[in-house]
Amino acid sequence: MTTFSPETLRLHLAAQREVVEEALARVLPPEGASPALLTSAMRYSVLAGGKRLRPVLCLALADICGFAGSGAERAEVAEAAAALELIHTYSLIHDDLPCMDDDSLRRGRPTCHVVHGEAMALLAGDALQTLGFEILSSRPAGESCAGTRAEAASMVARAIGVAGMAGGQALDLVETGRPHGGEEGRTLLRRIHALKTGRLLAVSASLGALYAGAPPSLRLEVERYGERLGLLFQIADDLLDVTGDTATLGKTAGKDSAQAKLTYPSLFGLEGARAELDRVLRQTREAALAVEGRDGLLSALATWAGQRDR
Amino acid sequence: MTTFSPETLRLHLAAQREVVEEALARVLPPEGASPALLTSAMRYSVLAGGKRLRPVLCLALADICGFAGSGAERAEVAEAAAALELIHTYSLIHDDLPCMDDDSLRRGRPTCHVVHGEAMALLAGDALQTLGFEILSSRPAGESCAGTRAEAASMVARAIGVAGMAGGQALDLVETGRPHGGEEGRTLLRRIHALKTGRLLAVSASLGALYAGAPPSLRLEVERYGERLGLLFQIADDLLDVTGDTATLGKTAGKDSAQAKLTYPSLFGLEGARAELDRVLRQTREAALAVEGRDGLLSALATWAGQRDR
Numbered sequence: 043m044t045t046f047s048p049e050t051l052r053l054h055l056a057a058q059r060e061v062v063e064e065a066l067a068r069v070l071p072p073e074g075a076s077p078a079l080l081t082s083a084m085r086y087s088v089l090a091g092g093k094r095l096r097p098v099l100c101l102a103l104a105d106i107c108g109f110a111g112s113g114a115e116r117a118e119v120a121e122a123a124a125a126l127e128l129i130h131t132y133s134l135i136h137d138d139l140p141c142m143d144d145d146s147l148r149r150g151r152p153t154c155h156v157v158h159g160e161a162m163a164l165l166a167g168d169a170l171q172t173l174g175f176e177i178l179s180s181r182p183a184g185e186s187c188a189g190t191r192a193e194a195a196s197m198v199a200r201a202i203g204v205a206g207m208a209g210g211q212a213l214d215l216v217e218t219g220r221p222h223g224g225e226e227g228r229t230l231l232r233r234i235h236a237l238k239t240g241r242l243l244a245v246s247a248s249l250g251a252l253y254a255g256a257p258p259s260l261r262l263e264v265e266r267y268g269e270r271l272g273l274l275f276q277i278a279d280d281l282l283d284v285t286g287d288t289a290t291l292g293k294t295a296g297k298d299s300a301q302a303k304l305t306y307p308s309l310f311g312l313e314g315a316r317a318e319l320d321r322v323l324r325q326t327r328e329a330a331l332a333v334e335g336r337d338g339l340l341s342a343l344a345t346w347a348g349q350r351d352r
Numbered sequence: 353m354t355t356f357s358p359e360t361l362r363l364h365l366a367a368q369r370e371v372v373e374e375a376l377a378r379v380l381p382p383e384g385a386s387p388a389l390l391t392s393a394m395r396y397s398v399l400a401g402g403k404r405l406r407p408v409l410c411l412a413l414a415d416i417c418g419f420a421g422s423g424a425e426r427a428e429v430a431e432a433a434a435a436l437e438l439i440h441t442y443s444l445i446h447d448d449l450p451c452m453d454d455d456s457l458r459r460g461r462p463t464c465h466v467v468h469g470e471a472m473a474l475l476a477g478d479a480l481q482t483l484g485f486e487i488l489s490s491r492p493a494g495e496s497c498a499g500t501r502a503e504a505a506s507m508v509a510r511a512i513g514v515a516g517m518a519g520g521q522a523l524d525l526v527e528t529g530r531p532h533g534g535e536e537g538r539t540l541l542r543r544i545h546a547l548k549t550g551r552l553l554a555v556s557a558s559l560g561a562l563y564a565g566a567p568p569s570l571r572l573e574v575e576r577y578g579e580r581l582g583l584l585f586q587i588a589d590d591l592l593d594v595t596g597d598t599a600t601l602g603k604t605a606g607k608d609s610a611q612a613k614l615t616y617p618s619l620f621g622l623e624g625a626r627a628e629l630d631r632v633l634r635q636t637r638e639a640a641l642a643v644e645g646r647d648g649l650l651s652a653l654a655t656w657a658g659q660r661d662r
Binding site: 084160168171172180191193203204213 | 387503526
């Protein structure tokens with residue numbers, strides 16, 4: 043039985059990220075592919091590093107739920123997991139555009155539109171969303187997997203549309219700068235986070251369970267874990283925006299309060315946000331236990347996510 | 353045997369558009385659905401009318417290739433066909449944005465960003481692409497259709513990504529304003545059109561054949577017809593931009609030459625473009641014959657498409 047000390051977890055995540063990077067290299071248009079300006083913009087933003095949390099989570103859950111495919115099938119599932127990163131990157135590129143958050147720094151580098159121009163950044167985001175669905179609906183190949191492919195594409199689409207990521211971004215956009223407080227503000231904040239980042243993280247975990255052929259009841263537990271982990275990351279991110287610096291974050295620090303965004307520190311106070319983090323950490327570890335049946339990778343991941351601001 | 357006089361065709365298209373409008377009303381978020389600003393922007397652009405060419409083509413080919421589903425299945429196929437219109441509309445919204453073509457008029461109304469703001473127009477386009485894939489990957493429902501759903505999503509994704517619509521838009525963007533002429537310019541123009549509009553029209557036709565369970569050889573013929581019909585529309589559109597007026601077009605006339613776009617009239621001359629139209633019309637009618645085996649709907653559609661500028 044593997045126990046996950048912080049060091050074991052670090053090594054495990056690094057190894058899984060390597061699998062994801064290789065899958066991304068396989069699914070992205072090769073360097074110089076036509077139209078070169080478009081494919082360069084796509085590669086620039088996807089290959090900028092990052093935690094690769096969504097695909098890593100997907101692969102972790104596939105393993106935990108007993109994925110038993112061949113080596114070739116495993117490589118194809120890694121590509122489907124990589125599609126989640128393409129879709130996440132699409133949302134970051136569009137989110138950074140001047141008409142949205144107007145941010146110039148992401149993952150420690152100038153944002154896509156700063157380097158490639160607004161029009162190409164827009165199209166790169168569009169094409170990354172499309173490529174994500176192309177991969178999800180075509181991998182793993184094979185007659186017996188057709189139902190899995192259709193369900194994967196459908197699950198991800200529901201998670202990133204009006205009732206998910208895009209809806210959350212729209213709400214965030216509309217509510218930013220408006221005065222909010224008290225219980226009403228906190229409810230709204232939870233809803234924005236659940237839609238904007240929670241749904242895609244939940245579905246990333248759930249997708250792994252789908253590829254492993256897990257029964258619906260287990261997939262539901264897995265989804266609950268992903269949702270809570272997403273919330274945990276979001277609270278930690280909100281805290282980091284206040285307590286971190288731009289160099290460590292790789293994105294502009296203090297941006298949230300400058301834009302009067304709804305965040306955990308702004309609505310709960312710094313101490314209140316930390317208490318909320320602890321509460322959600324406990325919930326996430328409970329959800330991990332329901333899936334793993336013991337302290338394992340998912341529990342260690344939760345602890346790691348919750349410690350990021352300390 | 354139905355023959356398609358111009359009047360029969362007009363009635364047939366009107367009836368099919370009605371089927372598409374009903375399907376669109378079923379798949380779009382209902383009026384006022386949350387987040388209201390996002391769903392209003394989506395509904396505004398989708399429900400602005402238009403020829404509904406892509407879904408109509410899909411339904412036509414499903415019928416011609418012998419679609420034999422139940423009434424409920426037929427309604428679901430109409431929804432999948434409507435997904436093509438959602439995806440087409442997403443491309444129009446993004447194409448009209450200030451950082452792209454910067455157009456303020458579309459389908460006779462102010463463009464999405466003029467009415468709903470740039471950020472909401474961006475998100476509306478994003479969410480319409482997503483909704484398109486959600487529908488394609490979930491309809492028609494039923495175990496036996498899983499392969500069809502996965503293939504439909506995969507086909508459409510390939511048609512609108514880097515090797516299709518988005519790639520064509522990127523090329524168009526890069527090449528607009530650059531000096532082009534002679535055979536090199538004409539080859540480039542054909543490539544841009546084939547990618548930007550041809551691929552989605554080809555796949556719209558091919559999707560109908562897929563839903564009808566047509567064999568691969570027939571689907572290939574159907575795709576060839578869709579590609580040529582797309583080219584025919586494009587040449588006619590280019591001619592209309594020169595010879596039409598803004599009121600008739602419902603979009604800004606003379607915009608192509610103002611932006612120094614590569615078009616058939618600019619590269620072939622007005623007479624040359626008309627000759628090219630006639631040539632492609634003959635090819636499209638040949639392709640129609642290969643699918644229908646006689647003069648029928650597809651041939652009449654070709655004639656209609658080719659006559660639009662006369």
